[in-house]
Every structure is written in C-alpha cells, then in structure tokens.
Amino acid sequence: MNMKKSALTAITTASLLSFSLGGQIFAAEGSFKDLGSVNGKEKIISLKDQGLIKGVSASQFLPQNKVTPSYQGSIQRSLKYNITTLDASGKFNPKSEITRAEAAIMLYNALEYLKSHSVETPFQE
Incomplete structure (x- = not known):
C-alpha cells in the first residue's frame, strides 16, 4: 500500500509540474537558446526531447520565469x-x-x- 501511495504521489507531482510548465504536453521544435549554464540544463533538454515540456516559444524556455505555487502537500511529500x-x-x-x-x-x-x-497496477492483465 505504501508503494502505491509513493507512486501516486510521484505521478501527481509529475502531472502538476508538467501542467505548470506549459499547459500543453508537447515539445517545441528546435532547441532552447536561453538555457546557457542554467542548473538542470540537461534535465530540461531531456524532458523536451521526450515531449513532456515545451518552451514559451520554439527557441525560448525562459528558465528564470516563476511558476506559481500549487499543491504544496504533494510537493512536500516529494522531498x-x-x-x-x-x-x-x-x-x-x-x-x-x-x-x-x-x-x-x-x-x-x-x-x-x-x-x-x-509498481504493478490493478489494471494490468
């Protein structure tokens, strides 16, 4: 049961963050020109390449722009x-x-x- 709660927390956090990052779950074409030496650059590129996040334009991610806080409980559990x-x-x-x-x-x-x-889900056959 604890593993299911852990997985649910991770899925919820991932979902909420993906919506916070752009609303639509697809990547912009091309590469982001504004990442420079930002912390997590490789992870941002990986998420974009997987089609999980997009930039504000085809060439801009705006990594220093703020995301409004939401669902703090899920974020705290993610620690x-x-x-x-x-x-x-x-x-x-x-x-x-x-x-x-x-x-x-x-x-x-x-x-x-x-x-x-x-973790196995009850929906798998």
Whole structure:
C-alpha cells in the first residue's frame, strides 16, 4: 500500500509540474537558446526531447520565469522521494515561487523515481 501511495504521489507531482510548465504536453521544435549554464540544463533538454515540456516559444524556455505555487502537500511529500530538495538553508518553502528550470528538474526527478520504483497496477492483465 505504501508503494502505491509513493507512486501516486510521484505521478501527481509529475502531472502538476508538467501542467505548470506549459499547459500543453508537447515539445517545441528546435532547441532552447536561453538555457546557457542554467542548473538542470540537461534535465530540461531531456524532458523536451521526450515531449513532456515545451518552451514559451520554439527557441525560448525562459528558465528564470516563476511558476506559481500549487499543491504544496504533494510537493512536500516529494522531498521524501528526492523529487525536490530543500533550499541552501535547509528549508522547504512551499509558498515561494520557483523557476521553470527548477520545476523541470522536479518533473525529471519524478519521472526517474517512477522508472526506478515501477509498481504493478490493478489494471494490468
């Protein structure tokens, strides 16, 4: 039962973050020209290549733009599963804004968690 709750938390977090990152679940054509040396650049590119996020345009991701906080309970539980981390002072601030790059890293980490903790669902035959 605990594994099912863990998987549900990860799926919920991944879903919410993917909607926060762009609304539509498809990638923009081309590559993002504005990632530079942003933390999580490889993860953002991986998510785009998988068709899970898109930029604000074909060439811009705007990694420093803010994402509004939502569903803090799911985000807080994701700490346990290493989907998100605490800030430099060891605090988790669920009401603080996060950047698109930070949200993309959380989405990537949620997907990695799901890959490493696959669980049978009752719908499989």
